[in-house]
Amino acid sequence: METPFVTSIIQKVAEEIGAVVLVDPECIFVGLITFKNGNTSFFRNTRFSINSSGSTAIAKDKSVSSFFLNNFGYKVTEGKTFFSEELCEEIGNIRNIDQGFYYAKELGFPVIVKPINLSQGIFVTKVHNKQEYYQIAKKILQKVSGFIVERFYNGNDYRIVVLDDEVVSAYQRIPLFITGDGQSNVLKLMQQKQESFIKNGRKEIIDFDDYRIKKNLRRRKLNFSSVIPKNNIVYLLDNANLSTGGEAVDFTESIHPDFQKLAVSITKDMQLRLAGVDILASDITSPIVDYTILEVNGAPSLSHYASFGEVQTKRVENLYLKILKILENENNREKH
Known part of the structure; x- marks a missing residue:
């Protein structure tokens, strides 16, 4: 069985600092890192205990994270969440699939329809009419209990990866x-x-x-x-996720300080240390004129980004090396 990208990089950088990685042979994207000082830390694919479970869960729920980001004063997409008939009955809410269609008409087509808590661009769809709306909404509700209808925004799609006070990488994502x-x-x-x-x-x-x-x-x-x-x-x-065939244009060396500060502030306000901040903007190499936050990811995957070249691979290795050094020096206390 081929070792997953993240596991292989963790094994490589762990060796550099004298740490030992124990990987579950049946589930090879899960492992336990034991550091020289005796501290230990689990990882599961791109999830590390560097972020708390609460903050990661909030970031994963697109609707909830959007609410808090808006409350913090950031510009977020305009949208609402709608639910399956079963969940509507359970929570006494009338925001069902039909209400979602009326809201989409109110916003004006095209709109974006996406699941509330799936990752990697799964089911994210730009819909232009009633038929397309119901087609995707029903597909989503077969998998999860809710979806978001949001206004469609023009702009370039960027991901800015942050670790504490530092922007580790910044790149534009171009759809397949x-x-x-x-x-x-x-x-x-x-x-x-x-x-x-x-x-x-x-x-x-x-x-x-x-x-x-x-x-x-x-x-x-x-x-x-x-x-x-x-x-x-x-x-x-329409979605620009690298995991569905999107391509990256690297702006790590040229991202404007305005956007660096924005991404770091968003990460801190969401009580994350490691985050992928996804935004729409016209140009992140210039001062901020306008932007819209698409979402914040508490476990950003960088395997596809790393595949774009040696420079990108090295950046990812350096990021994981920094994460391991942070985990090594923290108290041996599991954050979950």
Whole structure:
């Protein structure tokens, strides 16, 4: 069984500081780090005890975290949460799937519909009409008990990764796309993209059955058999998560101090030490004119970011080395 990226990096940096990593052979993204001074700390994939369980849980619930961020005075997306019929009955709330549609109409299509507590861009969809709305809302409610309908905002999608007072990395995330060559059809171009991902260590991350890809192709009057003209770009997904095939443009060296301060402040106010702050903005290399917080992630995954080059891999290794040094020097007290 191949060792997961995060586990392999933890093993590598642990060796540098004389720590020992015990990994569960049946669940190889879970482990226990024992430091030279006797302190120990568990990790589970990208979750470390550096963040408290309460703060991480708040960050994971997109609706709740948005409420608190708005209360702290940050600019967040305008949206509301809606629930399954079962949960509506249980909590005495009428915000069901139909109410969600009326709210979407009130905001004005297109809107973004997304689950309240799933990660990696799963089910995040830009919907343009009633049919698309009900299609995605029903899909989400088969998996979780609620979803968010929010206003669609234009802008570039950035992730800023923070550890305490430092911005570790900052990059723009571009949604999954293909570029035409004038000869290959959509399916072939997608296969070529998948092959390039595998070559760069990103594994098979394009889901060819993703209904969102087919929806976006239909909107452009295309299908898997369509030949794309040379140099034409077709965006297959609306969400820019790297885990669903997005690509990164690194701005770590050029992010403006305004955005650095913003990301650090958000992280502190959410009572996190490690966070991925996702924002929409026109340009993070210039002073802040406007921005919108998409969400805050208490366990940011950086494996796809690391696959973009040696510089990025080194940044991720340095981040995990700093995390381990922090955990080593903390009191041997489990935060959960």
